[in-house]
Amino acid sequence: MNSSIFFKYMPKFKVFAKIQPHRLRSDLSEVTHTGQVWAEDDYRNVRFTNAKRWVNKNWGMVYAHQREPIICSERIVYCNGDGPLGHPISYICLDKPGKHWCHYCLKSFIREQKKK
Structure with a gap:
């Protein structure tokens, strides 16, 4: 301008x-x-001023943490989002203990602990 x-x-x-x-x-x-x-x-x-401000209370991150994690035996897993409209392949390293998330779809993965 x-x-x-x-x-x-x-x-x-x-x-x-x-x-x-x-x-x-x-x-x-x-x-x-x-x-x-x-x-x-x-x-x-x-x-x-003329309309109500609508705020969505259903945040996606809350629901992502409520989903059950996928238990895997491999060190490295991949996630492609499943289905024809998935996302690019994301490789996830499960070496550290705890949950690990796909940064696209927020699926969680846990490595199965081997019994000694």
Whole structure:
């Protein structure tokens, strides 16, 4: 945008910055899964003056940790997402104890401990 055009129309842009959002609304103070929450007088809340701000409570990470892990006997496993619309192959090293996740689909894998 040319700077002279910007300064010509700048008074019109200031009008939007002065619009105050509705006070005491609980939906404006909820934190989203990406951590977005703004002060009540922030200009980004203008889009919620006529509508409620909907925040999804069902975060994918919560459900990923509830899934049962896949128990494997190999040191290195791969995950391709299963099915025709999977993801690129991701190799996962299971040398360290505990759960290991595929960084695409969040499937978890555990290495089966050998009995001595």
